[in-house]
Amino acid sequence: MGKTVLLVEDEVRIREVVADYFKQDGWEVYETDNGSSAIDWYDAVYPDLVILDIMMPQMDGFAVTRQVRKRSGVPIILLTARSSDDDKIHGFELGADEYVTKPFSPKVLVARANSLMKRATEHYLPTGHMISFGQAIVNMKSHQLQLEGKQVELTPKEYELLVFLLHHKNNVLSREAILNHVWGLDFDGDSRVVDTHIKKLRAKLSCESHHIKTVIGTGYKFE
Template sequence: MYKKVLVVEDEERMREIVSDYLRVSGFEVFEAGDGKMAMEIFEENQFDIVILDIMIPELDGWSVCKRIRKQSDIPIIMLTARSDEDDKLMGFELGADEYVTKPFSPKVLVARVKTLLKRIDGTIRSEEQAVNIEGIEVNKKSHIVKVDNKVVELSPKEYQLLCYMMENKGVVLSRENILNKVWGYDYFADSRVVDTHIKKLRKKLGHKSQYIRTLIRVGYKFEVN
């Protein structure tokens, strides 16, 4: 079955080029030229990933990302003409998984899409289907996370981050190591991205967040007393 992609970009020529490359690569593509249209299409279909430009009319990319995150943990790749790290951190705060700065190669964008989907699928298909540590339960077959038997909604990156830390219980993980393993070796970003996701993950884990320890100037460790 084809993976379904929603491409949200107001520059028609750019949208067509990206969509054509995705279709040639075997994706089923839906297109939207503004934020309002994007939400209408998103709510009527089931997608595997969203490619979302920030500067779009009606509803901007920030607003669309925020609304999608209230409904789904679908992977989101944001496009921007600005390379400001604060903009990227804002996107990650809202739940974006990847960031691509314009101008970019459509081939590279497609590769990023494939890598992100493959990484998420690989995490879900891990050999061990379920892990339960002190009330934090991760079912890798269904991609469901529970805290004290209550389902917790995590974004794809938050899910991968939690899995990676639980799989390395008791091991000190530097920010660079986490970036490489969760975001990929080809991903270049400020290590504050890790701090942002750790903060969001801790909030969702509630009192269980105590198991994620911060080691000043070193990194993080998932540790159970």
């Protein structure tokens, strides 16, 4: 699965240009022009990166940042027309990771996004880094699962699914959100594929499968 970015910008011209550059660079781009729908989009796709314009009608970039930060520590880039230090402090306090001042070059923005992602990825998955739960250790480098000292092979989908669940521990994830993130937006099959892969993951997790909770009517949750 490629990198996904949620782009929130009300000026159509800027949004389209930026989106094009990101697509060119291999990103999957979700676009919206206002803050309140941005939150809905976030919950639906769980993007790897969020780019927010500060100046937007109704719900501005700061407000969106606050809402997103309630949900996760996903990298956030704020786009600003103002360059005053007050704004910067305000934004950093709220949890934005970077500031890009308008006018900016889309190339530079993509470059910053990539370096931020790289940092975030290292931060999530540094080499040799592992996450454990119960008797299990997930090796983020070899994409393997170690269970009671034994190696358990995971298929790519199983691995992606497990990592997505782990990164959103304790959050209820709808089939929709899981599909969008692990399978991608272009997947147009039955949302029950998620069930099938959850089933297979549970089988491989064996004694630790209880961590994956079914949330009836919605989806799943990792605890």
